[in-house]
Amino acid sequence: MKKNRSPWIHQLNHDREHVALKEDASSDVVVVGAGIAGISTAFFILRNTDKAVIVAEKGKLAHGATGHNAGQIASYFERPFSELCEEFGIELAGAAQRDVESAWQLIDLMFTEAGLTIPLARFMGQAGFTTYDQIVRHLKDNVYRKKAGLRIEEFRIADSAPFAGSIPKEYEGFYTLVPQSEVLDLLQTDNRAYVASLSFQKGCLNSALFCQEIFQYLRKAYPDRFSLYEHTPISKIALHKGGAILDAGKATISAKKVVLCTNGFEGFTIINEGGLAVDAKFHHYVRGMVGYMSAYLEPMNKPPAAISYFPPGNFNAGDPFAEDPYFYLTRRPFDFMGNDHMNLISVGGPELSLSDRDAYDGDLEYPDAEKDKINAFVRSTYDTAPNKEIDYQFTWHGLMGYTPSGVRVVGEEPKNRSLVYNLGCNGVGILPSIYGAKRISDILAGKKPDRSIFDPRE
Numbered sequence: 001m002k003k004n005r006s007p008w009i010h011q012l013n014h015d016r017e018h019v020a021l022k023e024d025a026s027s028d029v030v031v032v033g034a035g036i037a038g039i040s041t042a043f044f045i046l047r048n049t050d051k052a053v054i055v056a057e058k059g060k061l062a063h064g065a066t067g068h069n070a071g072q073i074a075s076y077f078e079r080p081f082s083e084l085c086e087e088f089g090i091e092l093a094g095a096a097q098r099d100v101e102s103a104w105q106l107i108d109l110m111f112t113e114a115g116l117t118i119p120l121a122r123f124m125g126q127a128g129f130t131t132y133d134q135i136v137r138h139l140k141d142n143v144y145r146k147k148a149g150l151r152i153e154e155f156r157i158a159d160s161a162p163f164a165g166s167i168p169k170e171y172e173g174f175y176t177l178v179p180q181s182e183v184l185d186l187l188q189t190d191n192r193a194y195v196a197s198l199s200f201q202k203g204c205l206n207s208a209l210f211c212q213e214i215f216q217y218l219r220k221a222y223p224d225r226f227s228l229y230e231h232t233p234i235s236k237i238a239l240h241k242g243g244a245i246l247d248a249g250k251a252t253i254s255a256k257k258v259v260l261c262t263n264g265f266e267g268f269t270i271i272n273e274g275g276l277a278v279d280a281k282f283h284h285y286v287r288g289m290v291g292y293m294s295a296y297l298e299p300m301n302k303p304p305a306a307i308s309y310f311p312p313g314n315f316n317a318g319d320p321f322a323e324d325p326y327f328y329l330t331r332r333p334f335d336f337m338g339n340d341h342m343n344l345i346s347v348g349g350p351e352l353s354l355s356d357r358d359a360y361d362g363d364l365e366y367p368d369a370e371k372d373k374i375n376a377f378v379r380s381t382y383d384t385a386p387n388k389e390i391d392y393q394f395t396w397h398g399l400m401g402y403t404p405s406g407v408r409v410v411g412e413e414p415k416n417r418s419l420v421y422n423l424g425c426n427g428v429g430i431l432p433s434i435y436g437a438k439r440i441s442d443i444l445a446g447k448k449p450d451r452s453i454f455d456p457r458e
């Protein structure tokens with residue numbers, strides 16, 4: 001058994017001072033949770049309004065899902081796009097997809113304005129498929145992308161695949177037939193089980209380091225309007241007309257608006273004084289999944305990459321509730337022990353569903369069985385040289401919360417507009433939480449946003 005050791009947390013400044021709230025405070029806005037959602041929300045509120053912001057974090061900045069993810073910037077939902085179109089309609093689903101994709105520009109804006117110099121890689125990512133069912137499912141998404149006016153993603157299918165000649169007519173024009181070697185080159189594998197590839201924009205970012213750097217920037221840029229309190233758990237939120245009081249243990253915080261950026265796992269009660277009860281049980285609807293990851297270092301001799309691999313027999317891949325995991329691999333430059341000429345190869349895939357979310361303990365050791373699954377995948381698909389010993393320097397796990405719809409919740413609580421949400425981790429959360437942050441700053445600036453699939457529902 002190994003410890004929960006994340007490469008993203010490893011790169012943080014461990015000498016940074018953590019300030020806890022010791023006396024009562026007040027602010028225009030309190031953001032609860034200092035992961036990428038909370039820090040980005042603070043960034044855009046401070047930038048786009050004149051409001052003061054306190055961020056209250058129960059542990060340490062970016063030590064939740066943000067510090068234990070795969071660090072891959074991806075713009076897809078953890079649910080087939082076609083399903084979103086069928087549930088919400090093509091127009092709203094298309095708008096939501098565009099919104100998430102717009103967060104690429106928001107990241108650029110944050111990097112530029114905060115003067116960040118941490119690594120950010122952006123490139124064409126790939127997904128590799130082994131079965132007809134996986135391929136048709138993703139082709140269907142491409143058809144819906146076109147209907148929604150979105151750019152079609154490039155789909156290549158090996159002309160030697162047994163079903164290459166019998167793909168339904170409705171998908172004509174949505175893929176090209178190519179030699180299998182082209183597919184294997186894109187997927188950087190010699191595993192001939194892979195017969196199709198899908199290309200789309202992806203990136204790599206240490207989202208925990210990103211939060212730390214944005215926090216340092218906010219502290220300097222807005223010394224009078226911004227504070228972060230760590231080791232400051234919020235146990236109760238009392239909403240009243242026009243504001244809220246938060247119980248932070250040793251002290252209280254009063255504010256006009258409270259933005260929950262807690263990933264869906266709150267651990268507090270919400271009282272709506274004089275109004276309808278707010279469903280504080282949101283987190284009971286969120287399904288907990290623990291994702292396991294391992295990473296190793298090698299010389300920096302290849303460019304950054306992000307590739308997802310859907311092995312055979314994985315019909316439901318992409319479905320967060322599927323039994324069979326898919327594997328996702330990233331390769332990026334990684335400064336390790338003063339050596340900045342290394343690439344970090346990090347691989348995730350195995351996920352375990354939690355029957356009782358509260359049972360998740362971030363300090364739990366990393367089971368050897370999960371590491372073995374990842375190693376077996378790496379040896380069969382990515383790093384296949386015989387007799388090579390791979391030394392996994394990092395093995396870590398993190399908690400993903402899947403909302404019932406698989407969609408993040410962003411906006412004001414209909415029963416009391418003092419309460420605002422940017423939460424619901426889901427498996428892909430970097431871009432959606434940044435988009436959510438900007439949307440919330442617009443709302444707080446008095447703009448009325450268009451109706452969206454992210455809106456909190458009654």
Ligand SMILES: Cc1cc2nc3c(=O)[nH]c(=O)nc-3n(C[C@H](O)[C@H](O)[C@H](O)COP(=O)(O)OP(=O)(O)OC[C@H]3O[C@@H](n4cnc5c(N)ncnc54)[C@H](O)[C@@H]3O)c2cc1C
Binds near residue numbers: 431
């Ligand atoms: C294994 C794994 C792999 C992933 N891979 C990717 C990926 O490659 N790409 C991608 O886009 N997304 C990925 N995700 C999802 C992504 O990491 C999350 O969606 C994103 O980090 C969520 O950010 P957040 O700020 O909403 O939540 P978090 O980072 O979890 O932050 C929430 C914060 O709220 C705090 N908090 C909770 N309750 C309270 C309270 N009562 N009082 C005060 N503070 C509180 C917590 O301590 C925590 O710090 C992955 C997630 C996991 C677990």
